[in-house]
Amino acid sequence: MMDAGRHPRIELMTLSEVEEVNGYIGNFKVKVRKKARYVDEKECTACGDCADVCPVTYPDEYQVGLGTRKAVYIPFAQAVPSSYVINPENCLGSNPIACGKCAERCEKKCIDFDIQDEIVELEVGAIIVATGMDTYDPTEMDEYGYTRFQNVVTSLEFERLICAGGPTEGHFVRPGDMNRPKRIGFVQCVGSRMENRGNPYCSNICCMNTIKDSLLLKEHYPDTEIFVFYIDLRAFGKGFEDLLKRSREAGVNYIRGLPGSVMEDPETENLIVDVENTTAGRLEQYNLDMLVLSVGLEPRGDGDPLRQALNLSKTSDGFLLEAHPKLRPVDASTPGVFLAGCVESPKDVKDSVTQASAAVARASHILTSDKLTVEAITATIDKEKCTACGACAKVCPYGAIRWEKKTPAEVIEAMCAGCGTCAAECKFDAINIKHFSDEALMAQTESAVAENASERIVAFACNWCSYAGGDGAGTSRLQYPPNARIIRTMCSGRVDERFVLRAFELGAPIVLVSGCHFADCHYIDANRATQRRVDKLWDKLEKLGIRPERLQLEWISAAEGQKFATVMREIEKMRQRVTAEEIEHTIKVLKEDRGKQESKRKAKAKV
Amino acid sequence: MAEQDNFKCLRCGNEYSLPKPEKATMEERTCPKCRSNSVRKVG
Amino acid sequence: MSEDGLRIGVFVCDCGLNIANTVDTEAVRQYAEGLPDVVASVGNRYTCADPGQEEIKRYIRENDLNRVVVASCSPRLHEPTFRHCVEEAGLNKYLFEMANIREHCSWVHSEDHAGATQKAKDTVRMAVDRARHLKPQIEAEVPVTDAALVIGGGVAGIQAALDLADTGHHVYLVEKEPSIGGIMAQLDKTFPTMDCSI
Numbered sequence: 001m002m003d004a005g006r007h008p009r010i011e012l013m014t015l016s017e018v019e020e021v022n023g024y025i026g027n028f029k030v031k032v033r034k035k036a037r038y039v040d041e042k043e044c045t046a047c048g049d050c051a052d053v054c055p056v057t058y059p060d061e062y063q064v065g066l067g068t069r070k071a072v073y074i075p076f077a078q079a080v081p082s083s084y085v086i087n088p089e090n091c092l093g094s095n096p097i098a099c100g101k102c103a104e105r106c107e108k109k110c111i112d113f114d115i116q117d118e119i120v121e122l123e124v125g126a127i128i129v130a131t132g133m134d135t136y137d138p139t140e141m142d143e144y145g146y147t148r149f150q151n152v153v154t155s156l157e158f159e160r161l162i163c164a165g166g167p168t169e170g171h172f173v174r175p176g177d178m179n180r181p182k183r184i185g186f187v188q189c190v191g192s193r194m195e196n197r198g199n200p201y202c203s204n205i206c207c208m209n210t211i212k213d214s215l216l217l218k219e220h221y222p223d224t225e226i227f228v229f230y231i232d233l234r235a236f237g238k239g240f241e242d243l244l245k246r247s248r249e250a251g252v253n254y255i256r257g258l259p260g261s262v263m264e265d266p267e268t269e270n271l272i273v274d275v276e277n278t279t280a281g282r283l284e285q286y287n288l289d290m291l292v293l294s295v296g297l298e299p300r301g302d303g304d305p306l307r308q309a310l311n312l313s314k315t316s317d318g319f320l321l322e323a324h325p326k327l328r329p330v331d332a333s334t335p336g337v338f339l340a341g342c343v344e345s346p347k348d349v350k351d352s353v354t355q356a357s358a359a360v361a362r363a364s365h366i367l368t369s370d371k372l373t374v375e376a377i378t379a380t381i382d383k384e385k386c387t388a389c390g391a392c393a394k395v396c397p398y399g400a401i402r403w404e405k406k407t408p409a410e411v412i413e414a415m416c417a418g419c420g421t422c423a424a425e426c427k428f429d430a431i432n433i434k435h436f437s438d439e440a441l442m443a444q445t446e447s448a449v450a451e452n453a454s455e456r457i458v459a460f461a462c463n464w465c466s467y468a469g470g471d472g473a474g475t476s477r478l479q480y481p482p483n484a485r486i487i488r489t490m491c492s493g494r495v496d497e498r499f500v501l502r503a504f505e506l507g508a509p510i511v512l513v514s515g516c517h518f519a520d521c522h523y524i525d526a527n528r529a530t531q532r533r534v535d536k537l538w539d540k541l542e543k544l545g546i547r548p549e550r551l552q553l554e555w556i557s558a559a560e561g562q563k564f565a566t567v568m569r570e571i572e573k574m575r576q577r578v579t580a581e582e583i584e585h586t587i588k589v590l591k592e593d594r595g596k597q598e599s600k601r602k603a604k605a606k607v
Numbered sequence: 608m609a610e611q612d613n614f615k616c617l618r619c620g621n622e623y624s625l626p627k628p629e630k631a632t633m634e635e636r637t638c639p640k641c642r643s644n645s646v647r648k649v650g
Numbered sequence: 651m652s653e654d655g656l657r658i659g660v661f662v663c664d665c666g667l668n669i670a671n672t673v674d675t676e677a678v679r680q681y682a683e684g685l686p687d688v689v690a691s692v693g694n695r696y697t698c699a700d701p702g703q704e705e706i707k708r709y710i711r712e713n714d715l716n717r718v719v720v721a722s723c724s725p726r727l728h729e730p731t732f733r734h735c736v737e738e739a740g741l742n743k744y745l746f747e748m749a750n751i752r753e754h755c756s757w758v759h760s761e762d763h764a765g766a767t768q769k770a771k772d773t774v775r776m777a778v779d780r781a782r783h784l785k786p787q788i789e790a791e792v793p794v795t796d797a798a799l800v801i802g803g804g805v806a807g808i809q810a811a812l813d814l815a816d817t818g819h820h821v822y823l824v825e826k827e828p829s830i831g832g833i834m835a836q837l838d839k840t841f842p843t844m845d846c847s848i
Contacts, residue, residue, distance in 0.1 A: 001831055004808045004823060009815035016824045018801055026794040032824055062836060079829035122822050125795040128814075130807035132832050156836060163838035212841040239842040306801065324727065341806025349805050349840050356809035360817065367796050367819050376744060376787035413790065435744055440783035447779035451772065463726070471724045474753030482765035485772055486754055488725070518635040528633045538617070538647050549617040552645045555635060565758070570618065570643075 005080035013120070014041075014081060021127070021309045024417075025336030026372040030122045036115040038091075039072070041083035043110040046074055050084055050102035050111060058090050060167070063160050066175065067167030072102045072111070077165055086111070126336050126363035129310065129320065130356065131303060133342035136191025136198055136295040144187060144293055149264040150176040151271060152291045154190075155209055162216055172220065174290045176269040181289030182223065185273055186210045187259055188230040192296030201317050203296030204346040207234045210294045211247045218250040226252045227286055229259055229275055237348070255284070262291060297346040310337055313465070313520055315559045319345045325475075330359040333464065333558065334522075338362050377418035377435045377490060383408040385430035392422035392431055395493075397524035419523035420494030424533065436489060438496065445499045446506060448485035453507030454583055457484040457575055459568075460499070462492045462527075465516035465557050472561030473568075480568035483575060484512070491515065493526035497537050500551060504541075505590035509578035510550050510571050517555040527555070544589045550578060613650045618643035656687040658781055659715040660774060661706055663697035663722035665752055672756035674767045678721065681771045685778050689713055697722050698731055706732070707739035716741065717781040721749035721774045742786035749777035799824065804832020 004010055013034055020031040039050075054070035062069075062076045071090035074083070092099035103111040135156050138146045146152045151174045153161070164170035174181040188206060191198035210228055217224045233254065235244040248254065256279045263272040265287070273286040299318035307314065311334045313321040320343050323331035330338050338359035341352040366372065379401075381392075386408035393403040400415035401422060408430075423431040423438065432438055448458045461467035467488050473480070489495060492515025503511050513534055515527045531553070538548040552574070554567050611624040616638035623639060636646035660682040664670035675693055683691035690713050694702040697720055709715055718736050722728065725748040733743035751770040759766035796819060800811045803825030811823040823830065839845060 001808060001835070004803070004811050004830060007812065007815045007821075009819065010811050010821045010823055012803075012823050012825070012830065014803070014825045014830065015828050017826050018799075018824060026792055028795075028799070030799055032822075037828065064836070075827065075829040076831070076835060078831075078835070080831070081829070083828075085828040122797070122799060123795045124797045124799040124822065126798045128798065128800045128807070128810045130800060130802035130804060130810055132802055132804045132806070135833070156833075159836055159838045166838075208841045212839060212844065215844065216839060237842065243842055243844075327727070340810050341802070341804060343802070343806075349834060350842075352804075352806040353809045356806040357813050360810050360813035363798055363814065364817050364819065366794060367798060367814075369794055371791040372794055373789035373791055376789045414792075434787050435784070437783055437785075440780045443779040443783055444776045447776040448772070450775065456772075467724075468726060471726055471750075471753040474724070474755075474757035477757050477760065479761060480758055482755070482759040482762055482769045485769070485776060486750070487776070518633075531633060531636075535648065548647065549645075552617065552643075555644045567643075574618075 001078065001080045005082075012081060015085065016120075018306055018309060019119070024374070026125045026366060028124050028127060028336065030124060030127070032120045032122060034118040034120055036088070036117050037083070038086035038088065038111060038113055038115050039084045040110040040112065041081045043108050044083035045108065046082045046084060048074070048084075049105050049107070053101040053105045055099065055101065056090060056092060058087070063167045064154075064157050066157060066160050126338065126366045127310065128338045128340055128356070128359050128363060129306070129312070129332065129343055130340040131300060131306065131343045133297045133346065134300050136203075136298055138190050138293045138295055140197055141190065143261055144190065144259065144291070145262045145264065145271070146293055149262070149269070149271060149291075150174075151181070151264075151269055151289065152262065152293065155186075155206070155213070155292055155294045158213060158292045162213070162220075172217075180221065182221075183225045183286075183288045183290075184217065184227070185259075185271070185286060185288045185291045186213065186226070186228045186294055187291065188228065188294045189258065190293040190295045191298070193231065199296060199298055199317065201346075202234065204234075205348045206294040206296060208237070208240055208243070208348065210292075211235065211240075211243050213292070214247045214252040215243065215250065218247075218252065227288070228252060228254045229257060229273075230254060231256070231258060237350070255279070297342060300343070303343070308519060310334055311520075311522055312337065313558050319343065321559055330355055330362055336366060375418065377433060378413050378416040379411045379418070379420070379422050380432050380434065381409050381411055382430045382432070385428050387428050387430070389428075391425050391427070395421045395425045395526075395529045397421070397526050417523055419491035419526040420489065421491065421523070421526045421529045424494055424496040425529065433494065436494060441487065441489065441494075441496070441499055442502060444487050445503050448487065449503060449506040449508050454509055454578075454580065455483055455575075456508055457510045457512060457571055458503040458508045459484040459486045459512040460492065460495045460514065461486050461488055462515040462522075463488055463490045464522040465520055466492070466514035466554070466564065468558035469556040469560045469564040472558065473565045474561075476561050478561055478565035480565045481572040483572050484568055491521075491523045491526045492530040493523065495530065495533070497533055497540075500537055501590055501594070504546065504550070504586050505594065507583050507587055509575045509583060510552060512552045512554065512567070512571055514554045514556050514567070517557050520557055544593060546586050546589065547582070549574065612648060614638075614646050615649045616641060616643055617645040617647055622649075656717060656782055657689045657713065657715050658685075658687045658717040658719060658778055659690040659692070659706070659709050659713065660685075660688055660719045660721065660778065661692050661694055661697050661702070662774070663702070663720065663751075664693065664695050665722060665756075666696065669722070669752050669756040672760045672763055672766045673751055673770045674763065675770075677767055678751070678770045678774060682719075682721075682774050682778065685775060687717075687782060688778060690715065698728050703732075703735045706735055710736065710739035710741055717745050717747070717784060719747045719749060719774065719777045719781050721751045721770065721777070723752040724750045724754070744787040745781070745784050747777045747781040747784060749773045796820065797822065802832070803827075803830030805834040807832070
């Protein structure tokens with residue numbers, strides 16, 4: 001921690017949050033809000049005089065509410081930067097007339113109530129996301145009595161109680177009467193491996209954390225009796241089994257079975273714990289001085305804005321999704337962004353450090369190159385065909401199309417991300433996308449229904465989410481009928497209505513357009529254009545006497561392999577209901593319609 | 608009563624209405640019955 | 651409009667048994683051989699392994715291939731691998747196309763060998779039809795800002811910032827709270843070493 005604070009190449013920005021991220025791999029532009037500290041962190045000597053005179057007292061977050069702090073405070077003794085901070089919501093008044101005692105007292109005059117939030121713009125080549133996790137709040141698991149009984153604490157509270165830097169300065173006591181507890185129970189899997197409350201996954205660290213706690217207790221207070229209530233003990237890491245063995249040898253009792261109920265003896269404030277010991281096959285009751293809930297880890301509740309700013313996806317458990325679970329485990333789905341620590345999944349210190357170093361190796365690979373090549377998938381405009389209508393400029397999520405009335409539109413290549421929404425929007429066939437050209441995609445569409453068209457589903461899938469969801473279905477071996485023929489586009493916004501109509505004209509019973517969920521779109525909001533286009537197509541199909549149901553739309557994230565497979569199964573059922581007569585009729589009307597459109601276009605071109 | 612938007616699910620046929628959003632932003636549509644996104648705004 | 655003189659090579663991967671267990675890869679290879687403009691159709695046990703890649707390069711050189719289609723796994727996995735491979739043999743990497751017959755086929759239709767084989771054939775045909783319209787592309791080069799942003803000053807963020815800085819990069823370490831340290835700083839001792847966390 002100290003090293004990070006004084007490293008000449010590390011610029012530490014505390015009380016700061018990322019607000020906006022623009023740009024791309026190698027060239028990100030990031031806006032960071034530096035919140036006002038009201039204390040000059042460079043000048044502050046952490047003498048603490050200010051806190052001595054501060055008249056207000058609040059629960060201390062660092063001590064998880066077990067201790068108190070003032071409105072001006074240092075988060076903890078070894079804080080980096082080693083500086084006090086004023087919490088403006090706690091402070092009696094930024095108006096010095098209201099209070100201002102701390103500013104008066106500070107000899108170095110470090111305290112300044114006029115400091116404002118500051119927006120700092122950074123330019124970086126790579127980003128590592130290491131925003132961590134939350135611990136599970138067990139209040140909802142009322143049967144354990146957390147918040148009802150004083151001597152039921154979480155494992156994080158336990159850490160503070162036994163820590164020399166804790167509120168009791170290492171004198172381990174229970175909160176109820178400040179006496180040292182001699183019979184202590186630990187409940188495992190609190191908030192983990194639960195289907196209805198908390199989280200369904202294993203939080204990875206809690207078994208080992210309890211084993212560690214039991215050893216600490218046995219070391220400091222050998223007369224303590226310890227009972228660990230568990231479902232399974234997962235001691236799978238290097239050296240872990242040894243610790244478990246040491247703990248057992250030290251006399252810690254491991255009881256397979258989670259408590260069914262916890263009651264408090266009103267006299268002693270002791271806890272009466274009923275548990276079915278499934279090894280012994282009997283109901284047991286324990287009278288304990290203190291009960292520690294070994295709480296699981298969960299995704300940060302405040303993580304979504306940053307995730308969306310960085311265009312990252314999450315897995316169904318809410319942690320961030322990696323680019324590939326085995327081969328690119330620290331790469332995020334956005335190029336140039338990497339993941340480290342618990343933001344990706346619950347993990348211990350060693351794994352967090354390992355992953356951080358791996359992320360650095362990946363990021364460094366970018367930072368050490370002089371130049372990066374960017375994929376050549378960008379839009380080009382045929383000036384001859386462009387009518388300067390401006391429709392393309394309106395749908396471009398990046399503002400990468402320069403257009404003025406009466407002059408042909410122009411693509412600013414450095415800003416174009418290649419989603420292809422403009423090409424799909426252009427009615428005059430004037431825009432094409434490199435590598436995902438109209439010709440190539442049309443050829444693929446036609447090819448999809450070249451044989452046995454009536455048995456086929458033509459499915460368009462975007463590279464980042466729905467196609468990846470299809471890959472996920474494969475990795476999980478989820479089975480579905482083999483009728484769909486998948487066409488990959490970078491974005492669902494690339495899907496031109498002509499591709500869809502052509503598929504129907506060639507006899508496709510069902511066409512599926514699929515893309516990212518609105519919040520996950522990799523091209524800001526290009527998939528809104530998809531929705532509008534599909535809406536229009538539904539209207540058009542209906543007008544032509546074709547059932548709009550035959551065009552399906554789905555938003556499938558990269559993590560939703562399950563949804564991908566379900567959609568495939570359901571639309572196959574729909575396909576079976578499309579009759580030969582229906583298809584024949586569709587082919588006929590669409591041929592006529594295309595003939596009409598073409599002659600219209602020709603007539604226009606002549607004018 | 609607030610103005611309503613009417614929707615029809617093109618997967619399961621379910622028809623439903625939602626209060627018109629205050630802002631004219633486009634929201635992701637999901638059929639409350641079958642969770643499909645093939646939801647058409649009608650009427 | 652597709653160009654004249656197209657010479658397409660198709661490489662069908664068994665992926666050990668991952669594909670070949672479900673899809674009749676030899677039938678797919680034969681089918682591809684009969685498609686217009688396909689001048690070589692080759693089966694590989696593992697196309698992504700060195701021998702497979704060497705074979706692609708050899709065919710490009712010896713058969714003057716100007717389009718390459720690999721039917722194997724997802725392009726999200728190995729497209730960069732094969733693009734690099736064809737580039738090494740002197741072909742523009744945008745003249746490469748992939749047919750996903752594993753994640754989108756053999757793995758999800760393992761009970762339906764005939765259906766999966768048919769889908770694999772169609773997927774290869776679609777890739778060949780698309781490949782005809784591929785054009786060489788030149789990638790733009792952009793400069794790189796040699797600085798990194800680490801978001802979060804817990805144990806992972808601190809380690810990342812230190813490693814990056816020690817490697818010689820400038821680092822911005824952004825932390826929401828008034829101090830770095832994260833949850834780790836709240837822990838008394840940490841396993842497996844049972845030492846202090848700070």
